[in-house]
Amino acid sequence: MKEALVIVDMQRDFMPGGSLPVPDGDKIVPRLNEYVKLFVERGAKVFATKDWHPPNHKSFKEYGGPWPRHCVQGTEGAELHPDLKLPEDAEIVLKATKPDEEAYSAFQGTDFASRLRELGIDRIYVGGVATEYCVKATVLDGLRLGFEVYLLLDAVKGVRAEDAERAVEEMKGAGAKPVTLSQLKG
Ligand code: VGL
Numbered sequence: 787m788k789e790a791l792v793i794v795d796m797q798r799d800f801m802p803g804g805s806l807p808v809p810d811g812d813k814i815v816p817r818l819n820e821y822v823k824l825f826v827e828r829g830a831k832v833f834a835t836k837d838w839h840p841p842n843h844k845s846f847k848e849y850g851g852p853w854p855r856h857c858v859q860g861t862e863g864a865e866l867h868p869d870l871k872l873p874e875d876a877e878i879v880l881k882a883t884k885p886d887e888e889a890y891s892a893f894q895g896t897d898f899a900s901r902l903r904e905l906g907i908d909r910i911y912v913g914g915v916a917t918e919y920c921v922k923a924t925v926l927d928g929l930r931l932g933f934e935v936y937l938l939l940d941a942v943k944g945v946r947a948e949d950a951e952r953a954v955e956e957m958k959g960a961g962a963k964p965v966t967l968s969q970l971k972g
């Protein structure tokens with residue numbers, strides 16, 4: 787089994803003070819950094835996804851979508867949280883880059899699956915935001931595509947606690963394996 791860490795959408799716009807904030811989204815940064823350290827020690831690849839919308843993306847309210855403008859390509863709001871410590875060779879996955887396509891999953895409309903397969907990776911550990919949107923979609927797609935998927939219970943954060951809880955149950959029901967840092971270290 788070759789594994790990778792996948793950090794979903796830890797961008798400024800999804801953090802408190804951003805345009806589409808996940809409450810306490812920034813609180814998981816230190817834990818994610820601990821996971822990064824652990825996976826680098828294990829010799830595993832680290833991926834970080836970025837929601838990467840064109841300015842006229844359909845998910846924005848002004849274009850009929852549900853969300854305020856967020857994570858516009860090249861803007862400060864689309865940058866990763868400044869305290870997130872990624873290794874030099876971390877790989878970035880850009881998603882939802884086309885104006886007319888919404889994509890919550892890091893696998894949707896990207897080459898992520900083929901990049902993982904090229905590296906021989908068959909097991910991914912997923913953390914980040916938001917639990918009930920992009921984390922969930924990425925986990926479920928990963929499972930559907932045949933990857934073994936672990937959900938980092940102590941390194942995800944949702945927009946609404948109840949929805950996040952339900953999303954965790956749904957991911958577990960689909961085959962995702964919940965895990966925490968102490969379990970991985972133990
Ligand atoms: C996300 C809403 C809109 C997410 C992205 O990263 O969970 N949520 N775009």
Ligand code: ZN
Pocket residue numbers: 837839845856857882
């Ligand atoms: Zn988005």
